Amino acid sequence: MTGGVGREFTSVRQLRGPLLVLDRLSGVGWDEFARIRLDGGPWRHGQVLEVDRDLAVVEVLEGTGGMAAGRTGVEFSGEPLHIPVGPGWLGRVCNGRGEPIDGGPPVFGATRAPVSGYPINPVRREPPAEPVHTGISVIDALTTLVRGQKLPVFSEPGLPHLDLATQIAAQSSAGGEPFSVVFAGMGLTHADAALVRDALEERSVSGELVLLLNTADDPAIERIVTPRVALTVAEHLAFTEGRNVLVVLTDMTSYAEALREVSAARNEIPARRGYPGYLYSDLASLYERCGRIRGMPGSVTIVPVLTMPAGDLTHPVPDLTGYITEGQIVLTTAAQAIGGYPPVDPLSSLSRLMRHGAGPGRTREDHLDLAAQLLAALARARQVRELADLVGTDALSRTDQHYLELEGAFRAELATQRRDEARKIDDTLDRAWRVLLRLPRRELSMLPAALLDAHGGERE
Known part of the structure; x- marks a missing residue:
């Protein structure tokens, strides 16, 4: 922290929590940086929060503990904290x-x-x-x-x-x-x-x-x-x-x-x-x-x-x-x-x-379509999970069971990783494909046919 040398005042009226109140001031402005000199102690630093006529309220960054009104001088720099x-x-x-x-x-x-x-x-x-x-x-x-x-x-x-x-x-x-x-x-x-x-x-x-x-x-x-x-x-x-x-x-x-x-x-x-x-x-x-x-x-x-x-x-x-x-x-x-x-x-x-940071020329051309389809599938999987809690997994259709499989695969293969593991974007998107391809092709309606053909995936 730095601040230019300026005027020093010792007219400290009150210490209130982290604040220091001075009176009988002139030429002090809002947001001005201040250095606070304690009697026999180290310098502290502050900022002017409020000025009203000849009064100023200074926020002491190191706190006012150990300070005494009669033994404190405040030096104002004439500029904000730089x-x-x-x-x-x-x-x-x-x-x-x-x-x-x-x-x-x-x-x-x-x-x-x-x-x-x-x-x-x-x-x-x-x-x-x-x-x-x-x-x-x-x-x-x-x-x-x-x-x-x-x-x-x-x-x-x-x-x-x-x-x-x-x-x-x-x-x-x-x-x-x-x-x-x-x-x-x-x-x-x-x-x-x-x-x-x-x-x-x-x-x-x-x-x-x-x-x-x-x-x-x-x-x-x-x-x-x-x-x-x-x-x-x-x-x-x-x-x-x-x-x-x-x-x-x-x-x-x-x-x-x-x-x-x-x-x-x-x-x-x-x-x-x-x-x-x-x-x-x-x-x-x-x-x-x-x-x-x-x-x-x-x-x-x-x-x-x-x-x-x-x-x-x-x-x-x-x-x-x-x-x-x-x-x-x-x-x-x-x-x-x-x-x-x-x-x-x-x-x-x-x-x-x-959409401004992903897709062709930025990450990969299939990224946005893949993300939209995966989010839609996860939303459907959550609905299926709630239904399964009511009627049991065995009562679900085969397609609904595929959605439950997708939900587990998403958490295990894509969403979970080590705290020191950095994955490249291609690895991440390839994992997303492996998760989605647990669904039948007819359920992947948000993905262009060309992308589906390129990545395989026909499951009925």
């Missing part, structure tokens, strides 16, 4: 504020950029296109991730969403084009943080990864800065360095809870479930920083991961995220109970931009 940007971030492990925790020197860059980012001119936005290959069959086949897309992962509590997030970060690629990953973990336990570092070590050593880790015992307020630091680093790597950058943000529910904590400390009127009324616009200010820009190299793709408290899809965080983003990958306990990893429910999952 960080150095450039390829020097690649291969580094930092805390949620961007300070190294890997034993290396501070991160340096030729230029600095505000963590609040710059708005992208809508006229210059290019539509998302071309796939990001995750190496995870159930995602690549049915909910293809597209460069420039924002595609969240919704998880019920207790499911391996962190394992999935790290696997996506470890395996993803852009088909041989320059590619980098920025992984931002928020509210992680120390065990989870160690798991993430171990899982992503190879990508970090290769100079393709930026890792930001905010642990559960770090100040919650730091979580508000963490995704903004990650996106600022990603934007420079993409639009200046010409890389395709994948940003994985986990867990956005922890981020929203930190936002709620600040809102409560400011005595703001709460909205749904105590979250601030501006939660939607705040999440949009993060998610909308992805995309592609006409005339500029690179792209920023965002995969936010969030847990749904009590598995409630209508909870404010997943609900509002769903309005902003372009689909979702849903992990459910029902899929977990069937067995196998990852526990993705394909019928609840969707990539609205899949």
